Amino acid sequence: xQTAIRYLRQIEMKRSLTIAVFILVSSVTLKAQxxxxxxxxxxxxxxxxxxxxxxxxxxxINDAVAGGDLVSVSDNSTTYSLMTNLQxxxxxxSINAPMPAGTRLMINLASSRxxxxxxxxxxxxxxxxDVVRGVNKGVEQNQPVTYIFAANPxxxxxxxxxxxxxxxxxx
Amino acid sequence: MLRALAITLASLLIAATGFAQDxxxxxxxxxxxxxxxxxxxxxxxxxxxxQNRTKTPLNSSPAPRFKVTLETEVEQHRDIAHVSTxxxxxxxxxxIITVTD
Numbered sequence: 001x002q003t004a005i006r007y008l009r010q011i012e013m014k015r016s017l018t019i020a021v022f023i024l025v026s027s028v029t030l031k032a033q034x035x036x037x038x039x040x041x042x043x044x045x046x047x048x049x050x051x052x053x054x055x056x057x058x059x060x061i062n063d064a065v066a067g068g069d070l071v072s073v074s075d076n077s078t079t080y081s082l083m084t085n086l087q088x089x090x091x092x093x094s095i096n097a098p099m100p101a102g103t104r105l106m107i108n109l110a111s112s113r114x115x116x117x118x119x120x121x122x123x124x125x126x127x128x129x130d131v132v133r134g135v136n137k138g139v140e141q142n143q144p145v146t147y148i149f150a151a152n153p154x155x156x157x158x159x160x161x162x163x164x165x166x167x168x169x170x171x
Numbered sequence: 172m173l174r175a176l177a178i179t180l181a182s183l184l185i186a187a188t189g190f191a192q193d194x195x196x197x198x199x200x201x202x203x204x205x206x207x208x209x210x211x212x213x214x215x216x217x218x219x220x221x222q223n224r225t226k227t228p229l230n231s232s233p234a235p236r237f238k239v240t241l242e243t244e245v246e247q248h249r250d251i252a253h254v255s256t257x258x259x260x261x262x263x264x265x266x267i268i269t270v271t272d
Contacts, residue, residue, distance in 0.1 A: 167198070
């Protein structure tokens with residue numbers, strides 16, 4: 001009789017244990033269903049942008065000075081803006097084709113976040129040359145771009161021509 | 172874990188290769204021309220050169236950058252209103268100057 005009772009108790013304990021485990025697993029499952037997790041990968045990539053306001057007006061030399069040096073005209077009607085999240089960037093400029101013999105095309109970029117290289121001769125700068133150095137991260141807006149076109153006094157008539165100047169922000 | 176590592180490595184690769192592409196450029200079109208004109212001083216200098224050539228050998232003075240033709244002097248009547256106040260020199264001689272390239 002006692003053996004039977006012990007057997008029944010064991011069965012009862014096993015059942016209770018099974019129920020307890022079931023409840024525990026269920027609660028864990030229910031809890032897992034109430035929470036969802038996601039892993040986010042955040043990154044800020046290097047970004048540098050530069051833009052110009054348009055093209056400068058025609059640079060036409062029509063004054064002659066007897067025995068004088070270079071005759072020049074200039075234009076500062078355009079501006080450039082840039083943004084970068086990098087330190088120590090620079091702006092380089094290049095020309096798509098050399099200027100005619102006896103003439104020079106120069107450029108000057110003002111800068112509030114970097115150091116302007118002053119007036120730079122682009123006449124033969126098919127390879128980029130520095131025009132602004134040490135540009136730190138931030139935004140620079142509406143900085144003047146000045147072009148100077150000069151010709152030797154002995155330069156004969158040059159019909160209207162054009163060149164493409166490329167400004168690039170780089171390391 | 173491996174997946175996260177792969178994504179990170181891929182991101183780094185993109186960032187490394189994309190950096191060169193972030194060298195953004197802007198272009199400007201610059202038009203230019205040289206239109207030759209003659210200032211009064213240039214014409215005067217050329218005239219003097221031309222006149223000197225009549226007195227000295229041709230090679231003694233620099234060639235002007237443009238041609239100046241001095242035609243025969245002709246008499247030109249000046250403003251009649253000044254004739255009465257001036258001497259006979261009111262009838263002065265003028266020179267026709269032609270400047271060409």
